[in-house]
Amino acid sequence: RIYPLMRVTLTTSDGASVTVSRQLxxxxxxxxxxITDMAVDDNAVPLSAVAVDVDDATLKLVIEWLTxxxxxxxxxxxxxxxxxxxDDIPAWDQAFVQKWDTKEDQQQTLYAxxxxxxxxxxKGLLDMTCKTLANKIxxxxxxxxxxxxxLECDFTEEELAEIRKENAWCEN
Amino acid sequence: xxxxxxSRALLPQDTGCLSDESFRWILIPxxxxxxxxxxxxxxxLNLRLCSREVxxxxxxxxxxxxGYPGLSILYLSRRSRVFKVHFGLKSKRETLRLKKHFEDAxxxxxxxxxERIFSRIYTNYVDIRNIDYNxxxxxxVERILNVSSRNxx
Numbered sequence: 001r002i003y004p005l006m007r008v009t010l011t012t013s014d015g016a017s018v019t020v021s022r023q024l025x026x027x028x029x030x031x032x033x034x035i036t037d038m039a040v041d042d043n044a045v046p047l048s049a050v051a052v053d054v055d056d057a058t059l060k061l062v063i064e065w066l067t068x069x070x071x072x073x074x075x076x077x078x079x080x081x082x083x084x085x086x087d088d089i090p091a092w093d094q095a096f097v098q099k100w101d102t103k104e105d106q107q108q109t110l111y112a113x114x115x116x117x118x119x120x121x122x123k124g125l126l127d128m129t130c131k132t133l134a135n136k137i138x139x140x141x142x143x144x145x146x147x148x149x150x151l152e153c154d155f156t157e158e159e160l161a162e163i164r165k166e167n168a169w170c171e172n
Numbered sequence: 173x174x175x176x177x178x179s180r181a182l183l184p185q186d187t188g189c190l191s192d193e194s195f196r197w198i199l200i201p202x203x204x205x206x207x208x209x210x211x212x213x214x215x216x217l218n219l220r221l222c223s224r225e226v227x228x229x230x231x232x233x234x235x236x237x238x239g240y241p242g243l244s245i246l247y248l249s250r251r252s253r254v255f256k257v258h259f260g261l262k263s264k265r266e267t268l269r270l271k272k273h274f275e276d277a278x279x280x281x282x283x284x285x286x287e288r289i290f291s292r293i294y295t296n297y298v299d300i301r302n303i304d305y306n307x308x309x310x311x312x313v314e315r316i317l318n319v320s321s322r323n324x325x
Contacts, residue, residue, distance in 0.1 A: 108192070108194060111192075111194035111195050111197070111198055112194050114194075114197075114198050114203060115194050115197040115198065118197070118200075118202070118203055126203070126206065127206065130203065130206040130207045130209075130210065131210050133198070133207055134207050134208075134209075134210035134211050135210070137211070137215060137219070138210070138211055138212065138215060139212070139214075139215065140215070140218070141218070142218050142221045142222060145215075145218060145219060145222050146222050146223070149195070149222065149226070150195075151222050151223045151225075151226065152223065153221075153222070153223060154223050154224050155221070155223070155224065155227075160221060163220050163221055163227065164221070166220075166285045166288065167217040167218075167220065167221070169270050169285060170213070170217055170268055170269060170270055170285075170289065
């Protein structure tokens, strides 16, 4: 069921409010469940309010993605590992993510959107952003992975040697 | 889903890294598993070397090999006296393989290393061959597998 006339006000973790169409929020399992739990009559109550644990800047990106994908089929198709591909990100989604390259901290934005997609249960967005991150580290060396993920090595040399030994069992 | 509640309890603890809250969130098993599903076996192993947090996240993640029919996930070769554990189709390059010379003391190590590479495995089939249960205990085999199987055979 789709309720195109019903609008939903989302209250962000930093106190902002955004009102969007139910046509967009239908892709969010979290928001749909919250509305269902309110047990409101969709025809009688034109506006519902839902608090989301996502900041305003990130929610704007999520809404931008939802607007582009408002007509996507639901439920989101589950794929086996054989069917999964990391190189099938739609062109619009690629451009959407690449826009963040101009931001001061692109990696933090990606993490924030992944986190928001998980919290709001938006499977299509979560899958796309996870693929994007996977593509960044695919085939990279350990040092390159640390640089991309912005990590510092906190292992001792002995611990690294032990993990390398364990990995070698799997690589033979 | 089981991991939905459990995973947040398994959120990696603060180990003094520079990682922020957003990065820690992507390390919870349900998200990190999603990322790992798009990576090659070698990348999963390399990630273990990045940091303590990431190594722990790999250990807590699940391994999905349910897309390949007819796979063999545990195989013991007697002739070569090498204990082999295949997670995935034996002939497929992306299969995770644990290979260890067959010595009693090493069997515990095989189970321990497996537990650092993934938490649970999802597969359509479990194929166990050539296991001498007088030598390799059922408990150890169960520990190595930790399988959620839909069509056990």
